[in-house]
Amino acid sequence: MALWFETALVGGAWAEAARISHQDGVITRMETGAAPRPEDERGGVALPGLPNVHSHAFQRGMAGLAEARGADADASGDSFWTWRAVMYRFLDRLGPDDVEAIASLAYAEMLEAGFTRVGELHYLHHAPDGRPHAAPAQMAARIAAAAEATGIGLTLLPVFYAHGGFNGADPAPGQRRFLNSADAFTRLVDDSRGAVRGLGDAVVGVAPHSLRAATLAEIAEIVPAARGGPVHIHIAEQAKEVRDCLAAHGARPVAWLLDHLAVDARWCLVHATHVTPSESAAIAAAGAVVGLCPITEANLGDGLFPAAAFLNDGGRIAVGSDSNVLIDAAEELRLLEYGQRLAGQARNVLASAARPSVGARLFQAALAGGAQALGVAAPTLSPGEPLDLISLDGAHPSLAGRRGDALLDSWIFAGRAGLIDAVWRRGRKVVAGGRHIARGAIVTRYRGVLTRLLAG
Numbered sequence: 001m002a003l004w005f006e007t008a009l010v011g012g013a014w015a016e017a018a019r020i021s022h023q024d025g026v027i028t029r030m031e032t033g034a035a036p037r038p039e040d041e042r043g044g045v046a047l048p049g050l051p052n053v054h055s056h057a058f059q060r061g062m063a064g065l066a067e068a069r070g071a072d073a074d075a076s077g078d079s080f081w082t083w084r085a086v087m088y089r090f091l092d093r094l095g096p097d098d099v100e101a102i103a104s105l106a107y108a109e110m111l112e113a114g115f116t117r118v119g120e121l122h123y124l125h126h127a128p129d130g131r132p133h134a135a136p137a138q139m140a141a142r143i144a145a146a147a148e149a150t151g152i153g154l155t156l157l158p159v160f161y162a163h164g165g166f167n168g169a170d171p172a173p174g175q176r177r178f179l180n181s182a183d184a185f186t187r188l189v190d191d192s193r194g195a196v197r198g199l200g201d202a203v204v205g206v207a208p209h210s211l212r213a214a215t216l217a218e219i220a221e222i223v224p225a226a227r228g229g230p231v232h233i234h235i236a237e238q239a240k241e242v243r244d245c246l247a248a249h250g251a252r253p254v255a256w257l258l259d260h261l262a263v264d265a266r267w268c269l270v271h272a273t274h275v276t277p278s279e280s281a282a283i284a285a286a287g288a289v290v291g292l293c294p295i296t297e298a299n300l301g302d303g304l305f306p307a308a309a310f311l312n313d314g315g316r317i318a319v320g321s322d323s324n325v326l327i328d329a330a331e332e333l334r335l336l337e338y339g340q341r342l343a344g345q346a347r348n349v350l351a352s353a354a355r356p357s358v359g360a361r362l363f364q365a366a367l368a369g370g371a372q373a374l375g376v377a378a379p380t381l382s383p384g385e386p387l388d389l390i391s392l393d394g395a396h397p398s399l400a401g402r403r404g405d406a407l408l409d410s411w412i413f414a415g416r417a418g419l420i421d422a423v424w425r426r427g428r429k430v431v432a433g434g435r436h437i438a439r440g441a442i443v444t445r446y447r448g449v450l451t452r453l454l455a456g
Contacts, residue, residue, distance in 0.1 A: 003424075004036035006394050007407070008046035010381045012364055014404045018046060022387045025426035026321070030383055031358040043422060044394020045407055048114025048379035050363075051370025053231070053291045054270050054320025057103035057143065058124055061450055062090040063325045075112075080238050080300045082426050085106055087172030090453075092128055094453030096142045098449050104147035105446040106324050108436035110152060111423050114329040116388040117153030119268075119291075119374045121232060123178045125188065132184075137191035144196045149438065152431040153171060153388065154199055155374040157207040157232050158192050158401050160185045160222050165212050166248035167327050182221040189225040201386070201426065204373040205230030205266075211245060214262050230266055230375045233257070235270035236279075254279040263288050267319065268373035273303040280306055284315035288434065294335035296322035298443065304339045308349050310342045311365065318370035330412045330419075333362045338414075359408035391422040393434075 001022055010030065019034035020027055036042055040184075066086040088286035094102075101118075106389060110118055123145055126132050133139070140156060147154040161178035162420035164171040171179055171323055182190060185359060189206060196202035206226040208214040210233060223231055237255045245253045254275050257263060272283065272290045282291060292305055300323075307317065319332040337358050340349040348358050355361040371378040379388050392399060392407070398415045411419055423431035430437055 002037065003043060004040040005043045005046040005391070008381055011270060020046070020381060022427050025386055026430070027383050027385050027387050030381065037399050043391040045391065045392035045399065046381060047390050048381055049390050049423065049425065050114050050161055050366055050387040051375045052110055052118045052320050053268060053318035053370045054322050055106065055118050056129050056323060057089065057097050057106045057120055057146070058091060058094060060324035061193040061453070062087060065090065069441060080302065083300055088404060091177065092172050093453050094124065096138055098147050098274060098453065099139060100142035101445045101449040103142070106327065106441045107146050107152045108439055108442050109148040109327040110321065111150060111165065111425065111430050112420065112434065112436055113327050114390045114420050115153060116390070116423065116425050117374055117376065119157055119232065121157045121159050123159030123209065125180065126177045128177065130179065130351065132393045137189050138265055140192040144199060144202070146165040148199055150436065151425045151428050153201060153425065154196060155203040155205065156192055156196050157205045157230065158189050159207045159209050160218065161209045161213045162218060163213050166244050168215055171210060182218050185222055186225045203229060205232065205250060205375060207232040210234040211257065212241065217324040219261060230268060230373060232268040232270055234270045235428040236274045239274055242274045250304055252276065252279065254283065258282050258286065259295055265372060271297065271302065273297060273305050275306065277309065280310045280315070281313050284310060288367045289316045289318050291318050291320050291373060292336060293320045293322035294332050294339060295326050298335060299323065299325050304343050307336060309342055311346045316369040317365050318373045319366050323419035329417055333366065333412050336362060338436040357405035357409055359412040360405040363408050387427040389424045390420055390421055433435045
C-alpha cells in the first residue's frame with residue numbers, strides 16, 4: 001500500500017513527489033521525486049500529525065455554556081474561578097456513557113483538526129456522589145473506548161487530586177469526583193494501564209493536578225506510579241494561584257516546584273502563564289516542556305506566557321486544546337503567535353534567524369515538544385515510524401502557488417476549516433474529505449447525550 005503526495009515534510013525538510021509505502025501501520029519505504037503509480041492514493045501536502053498535549057475531553061460538552069456573565073461573578077467580572085463553578089455543575093451530571101460519547105466527538109474533531117495523539121488529563125474518576133466505581137478505572141476505560149473508536153493515539157494521564165487549596169485545604173463539594181489518597185491513586189493508575197492495554201500504542205503517565213490540589217509530599221509519592229512515563233501538572237495559570245502560593249509558601253509556584261522536586265524532561269508544566277524571567281529560564285534549563293493552550297487561555301482570560309524569551313532560551317513547548325471550547329490545531333499555533341504580537345506590538349515574534357517562518361518554527365516546536373511530553377518519539381515521515389499523517393488539500397485557495405515553509409505559514413495564518421482533507425493514524429485512514437469516517441454516528445450519539453443532560 002502506498003500514498004503519493006505532491007510535497008511532504010520529511011524530517012523538517014520539504015520533499016517533492018513523495019511516495020510513502022506502509023504496512024501494518026508503519027512506514028516501510030519513503031521515495032522522493034517519484035512518479036505516482038495507478039494504485040496509489042494521491043494527496044497534496046503531507047505533514048506529520050501533531051500531538052495534542054493537554055485535553056479534558058468531557059469539557060467539550062460544555063463548550064459555549066460559560067459565555068454569559070455568571071451569578072458568581074464579582075465586581076471585577078467573570079474569571080477562571082467562576083468558569084470553574086460552571087464546569088463543576090456540568091460534570092455533576094455525567095455518567096460513564098456520557099463521558100464516552102463526549103470524548104468520542106472531541107477525539108474525532110481533534111483528528112479532523114490535525115491532532116493524531118492526545119494527552120488526556122483524566123480526573124473524573126468517581127461516581128457523581130464521589131464514591132469509587134466498582135471497577136475503579138471504569139471512567140478511564142471509557143476514555144480508552146473513545147480513543148479506540150476514533151483511532152486517535154492516547155497518552156492517558158490520570159489526575160491526582162486531594163485538596164481544595166494550598167497547605168492541604170479541604171476540597172470543595174464540586175471536587176468530590178476527583179479525590180484520591182496517594183495509595184488509592186497508585187492503584188487507579190495500575191488499573192488504568194489495564195484499561196488502555198488493548199489500544200496497542202497507548203502511554204500512561206500521571207498528573208498531579210496542581211500545587212493547590214496536591215502537596216509536595218503527595219506529588220513525590222505518586223510520581224513513581226508513572227514508571228518513567230510523563231508527568232504533567234497545571235501551574236501558575238492564574239494570578240490568584242501565584243498570590244495564594246506566595247502566601248502559603250513564600251515562593252511563586254514554578255520556583256517552589258523546581259526548588260523542591262526533581263523536574264526534568266519527563267515533566268510538562270501546563271500553562272505556566274505567570275512566570276518571571278528567572279523561572280522561565282529555569283524551566284528551559286530543566287528540559288521540561290511547557291504545555292500551552294492558547295484558545296483556552298484566551299477564553300479564560302488567563303494571560304500570556306512569555307513564549308519568545310522561553311524559546312530563545314532553548315525552551316520546549318507544546319500545544320493542547322485543554323477545555324476543548326474550540327478544537328483547531330492551526331488556531332492554537334496562530335493564537336500563540338498573535339498573543340505575542342499583541343503583547344509586544346510587533347510581528348513575527350516567534351520566528352528565529354534559523355527558522356524565519358513563524359509557522360514552520362511553531363509546527364516543528366509543537367511536534368518535538370508534544371511528543372516528548374506525551375512519552376512518544378517525535379512524529380516523522382520516515383521508514384520504521386508509525387504512519388501518523390495529515391494531508392492538506394493542495395488545491396485549496398489558501399495554498400495556491402505556495403512552496404516549502406510558506407505552506408505551513410498559509411495553513412496556520414490564512415487557512416480555514418476544510419484545509420485538512422485526510423488523516424491517517426497508524427496507517428488507518430480516519431479522516432476523509434475533511435470529516436471523520438464515523439462522524440455521523442458519533443454526532444448522533446453526542447447530540448442525544450447533550451440534549452438529555454441540558455434538559456435537566
